[in-house]
Amino acid sequence: MTTTSVPPQLRVLFFDVFGTCVAQRPSVADELWRAAREALESDVSLISSEVRTKATNTSYEEWDELGAEWNKEGEKFVRSSIANHGAVDWKAVDENRIALLPKLLARRGLIIPREDASTTELQVGEGSLWNESQLKHLGRVWHRLNPWPDTCRGLELLNRKFSTVTLSNTYNDLMKHLVAHSSIPFKHVYTADMFQSFKPNAKVYLGAAEKMGVKPEQCALVAAHLSDLKGAKACGFYTLYVERPLEEKNPELLKENIPNLWIKDQDGFVTLAERLGIQVV
Incomplete structure (x- = not known):
């Protein structure tokens, strides 16, 4: 599989979690x-x-x-x-x-x-x-939600090249419990309550980028929800859409051409890593 054209300045991958990382x-x-x-x-x-x-x-x-x-x-x-x-x-x-x-x-x-x-x-x-x-x-x-089969392996691969960070509409203690239960190897755990807001409010995306010490154009959001990606894109984030069964709640947004990269196959994050230039053995 060929890699996609990835912005050379991309450093941080933020992840929606519910439905995107966990089933x-x-x-x-x-x-x-x-x-x-x-x-x-x-x-x-x-x-x-x-x-x-x-x-x-x-x-x-x-x-x-x-x-x-x-x-x-x-x-x-x-x-x-x-x-x-x-x-x-x-x-x-x-x-x-x-x-x-x-x-x-x-x-x-x-x-x-x-x-x-x-x-x-x-x-x-x-x-x-x-x-x-x-x-x-x-x-x-x-x-205690369980990860999709590709999630942990995909994160291990993505961690070779990027900082990986949760960015979910919940509170931090819950997300820490969930990440620990699922053994998903995120480098950082961020949640909406840290920014006194909620996605798709720009305060969450921009606050997360600032907390990581990077500019919006150095960030991407990985999500299975187009409304979330739309909010991130409006803030200058690169947008990575990973399809998950029964997770898309706003199919009408498909016509808006929101994702910069769209992963449709069942290997999800592993395929994403490969498309972002990481060698998958």
């Missing part, structure tokens, strides 16, 4: 499916017969759909926060995800709600598929 949707579906199987096999006497039947009949595809709805509801919370406050408290986003899960499960009859007069939060009653402690653990699945 967000498959990871959530896998964990919910596995946890359901474990719950059903551990002590079924603790689960009501109705809940047990519904859980047993819930397919992997249905768990995947629940995960997609969960993520969509979380994104609504982010948009509402921006609309109402012009800012995002990313820790509150994480807490909202945890609170959302039992509500989504209750709609499907997998959690039996117990109303508590002292709180507005949904309480988990006896006979549910999971208890409150288990639900809180599952609700933190975004701290």
Whole structure:
């Protein structure tokens, strides 16, 4: 494969993480499916017969759909926060995800709600598929998302030539947990909360470049989302689009010719490294 025409001054690769580096949707579906199987096999006497039947009949595809709805509801919370406050408290986003899960499960009859007069939060009653402690653990699945098969190998290659840096809409502690869990070899971990803003706000891209001590034209953003790349390009970044299954939320942007380089094959970051002039053995 031939290399692409890379700006000679390119020094730093910033990476979107959720969906781009980690397999967000498959990871959530896998964990919910596995946890359901474990719950059903551990002590079924603790689960009501109705809940047990519904859980047993819930397919992997249905768990995947629940995960997609969960993520969509979380994104609504982010948009509402921006609309109402012009800012995002990313820790509150994480807490909202945890609170959302039992509500989504209750709609499907997998959690039996117990109303508590002292709180507005949904309480988990006896006979549910999971208890409150288990639900809180599952609700933190975004701290434990697994990398795409090419991610770690691709980063190892890219690190030979560039500084690699996360640049994600979340808070730094979560991203550090995720990077450690996934063993992705980033050189630096940056997140939107470090710049008191959110992508695609220019403050994030320009703030990250400044923190790395480089000019925008010395930076590239690697992402599976065209809206993110559009924001980075407007700030003078080189744009590297790596397609991931079911990740593009704005296909209408395809006509805008946003990416400087477009990686379409399943080897993702490994192919990206090769296209950027790094020898892949």
